[in-house]
Amino acid sequence: MRNQQPLLELRDVWFRYKDGEWILRGVKESFYEGETVLIIGEAGSGKTTLARAVTGLGETLYGGELKGEIVYRGRDIKELDFSELFKEIRVVGQNPYNYFIEPLLREDLMSHIRYLVDDEKKAEKIFNKIVDMTRLRKLINRYFYELSGGEARRALIAKALASDPVLIIFDEPLMWLDDDSTKDFLMNIVFLKELRKTLIILEHRFRPLINISDRVLLLRDGVLKDVTSKIKSISREKMSKEDPVVTKRSFDNKVILKTIDLWHRYDHNIILRNINLSVDKGDVVMIYGPNGSGKTTLLKILAGYLKPWRGRIYRDADMMYIPQNISLFYTEESVKKEVQEICRTRGLGERCAKDLLKKIVDIGIDVNLSPFDLSYGQQVKLAIEISRNVSDNIMLLIDEPFSGLTYVDRIEILKDLLTDDKTKIIATANLDIISRYRSHTKIYMLREGSLYEYIHSEADENIDLEFLKSLYRGSL
Amino acid sequence: MIRGLSYLFLFSDKRLGYSVLSRIILILSLLIILILSRSVHNFYIYISYPIIILASEFVILTIIGRLRKVLSGIFMIAIFILIGIIIQLINVFLRLPAPGLTEIIIGSFRLTAFFIGFTLIFQLINVREWRSILSRLGLTEHAQTITMVLAQIPVILTYFSEALVTLRLKYKGRKIFSAITPLIYYTAQNSRNIIETYIMYPMKESRENINLFNKKDLLIYIYIISLITPLTIS
Secondary structure (H helix, E strand, O other), X not given: OOOOOOOEEEXXXXXXXXXXXXXXXXXXXXXXXXXXXXXXXXXXXXXXXXXXXXXXHHHHOOOOEEEEEEEEOOEEHHHOOHHHHHHHEEEEOOOHHHHOOOOEHHHXXXXXXXXXXXXXXXXXXXXXXXXXXXXXXXXXXXXXXXXXXXXXXXXXXXXXXXXXXXXXXXXXXXXXXXHHHHHHHHHHHHHHHHOOOEEEEEOOOOHHHOOOOOEXXXXXXXXXXXXXXXXXXXXXXHHOOXXXXXXXXXXXXXXXXXXXXXXXXXXXXXXXXXXXXXXXXXOEEEEEOOOOOOHXXXXXXXXXXXXXXXXXXXXXXXXXXXXXXXXXXXXXOOHHHHHHHXXXXXXXXXXXXXXXXXXHHHOOOOOOOOHXXXXXXXXXXXXXXXXXXXXXXXXXEEEOOOOOOOHHHHHHHHHHHXXXXXXXXXXXXXXXXXXXXXXXXXXXXXXXXXXXXXXXXXXXXXXXXXXXXXXHHOOO | OHHHHHHOXXXXXXXXXOOHXXXXXXXXXXXXXXXXXXXXXXXXXXXXXXXHHHHHHHHHHHHOOOHXXXXXXXXXXXXXXXXXXXXXHHXXXXXXXXXXXXXXXXXXHHHHHHHHHHHHHHHHOOHHHHHHHHHHOOOHHHHHHHHHHHHHHHHHXXXXXXXXXXXXXXXXXXXXXXXXXXXXXXXXXHHHHHHHHHHHOOOOOOOOOOOOOOOOXXXXXXXXHHHHHHHHHO
């Protein structure tokens, strides 16, 4: 592979957004045709920026400054126009729902294919080919926003394949994917490898991708470093250990939430079937299930926002809902105002705001910043910190808090959630880090509308936190 | 409820066999007749037309398979109308200046019919047809913007629903209006991502055939004439 000319070459690439610090600081790397390269790095390390720099959108659309050279097939990308470049290089971005222009999936794909080829018959042929290749046939008559995260990602891969690209860049492809969809995505990657596509995958949650990647690069301090051998040496035995957590929970077994024969339907589809759930004060309950299994609906019913179709709910707690799209939790221009406002509306007085602000400073968040300017992980931490301190009898209903976080952030947030005495129900589509704390949580599985107690499997993925911390810090 | 609301702005994919022109004329006629029926000095037309037009809209929604979804979406609008009726009734009770009960009820029907009629623009004319019409008028870029806006409405409404649940619990039922803040943030943040999509995955200018007449259109025109005739007589 190394005897050939690189397909894409980054020659001392520096990039920064307007008036900002340099995010990429002299990236030197070559990517060869047919190889799969996994690029890992902490949140904010510049992975998305790297994709924007490579495609030229960083300068054109985001007004950034680029130094150095990005050479594609021996030509500087600045010499290529976008229509030429984006037929060969495709980006499958973080939020797949942003990549659809027509509401109906079939029309969206066809509109784009018609742009690529003029002949209607050829367009139909390409459409049928990519739909079959990505197993989308059953979904093509659906609106894109009705698709689950995994389905939307698959549809976007189909769209990317329409131009038969040479290089595909995936920006956090596993975000929002449940464990089944992750396997599905891995199958897609294997398939793309068979087609000899060059793949660059930028991902936090990289464990499932290690074995299918030819090389693993770490993006840290604005440069890429090869960590293939280190990453591939993570020991399986070391990872399956349980991690002890000291909890403040008092085991008084007081039931504060109970559902009796709960059913829910939307239109004529049954979403939840006969859900019987009992939650004691201080419990940490995990609702594990694939995308579209009804986890969010269940949380909204428990929160009292949706009325169940049938069944009863008994609640004896102050409910708080933390959504998956975490920015929807915030309404004020600064963290400080956010805290003052929640204390005021709940009639908790100035003392509440003062104590809470101190706790927020202790977790390393600048209270003068806008909550919208915090990183995703910090926004999750802040929402949890605020929620658990505004009532003694709070029950946190948290929807997918871990997607979009690095393993280190995931474990830190989960450990933090396990240490206090507040009751939590957490909906998640991934078991990866949860098994590590299985004795501290009650895990249920929601599948096809029914809730089952989850039986742990030794095959569940687990992570060596210390190893990852050292890797990110570069001390390995 | 909010998800249902999003369907009010989405094209129904049911092929009806009517031309684009007749569909546009139907929607515009319903809206214009609704407005005119208010200024006609005929009590029977004044009270019957909003009901007839609302009933016609329900028939159209049933044909395109949207009635259930629209009714669930319209529920939120109905709440506001109900609040308006209650305020007016309180005014009547307190002997403050207020319209009569018939006018209040008919006004509510008129408002609902007008709102549904307006949303039919989005439900009966698909985005490709809009793109094609605007492109032929030389407004290609506007056509793309309209497509993008229509496609993003359901996503924004879903987030609005999420924000409502979150903030209702967070602020104990107060400050619900602040749900708009995170949505503004979301829209600003995503607008550039969507432009990115346009650059990376462009669309072909719409080739949708804008047909101006089908035999079936006669049904629509006969119906419109039957609605207009009593209006012109009175």
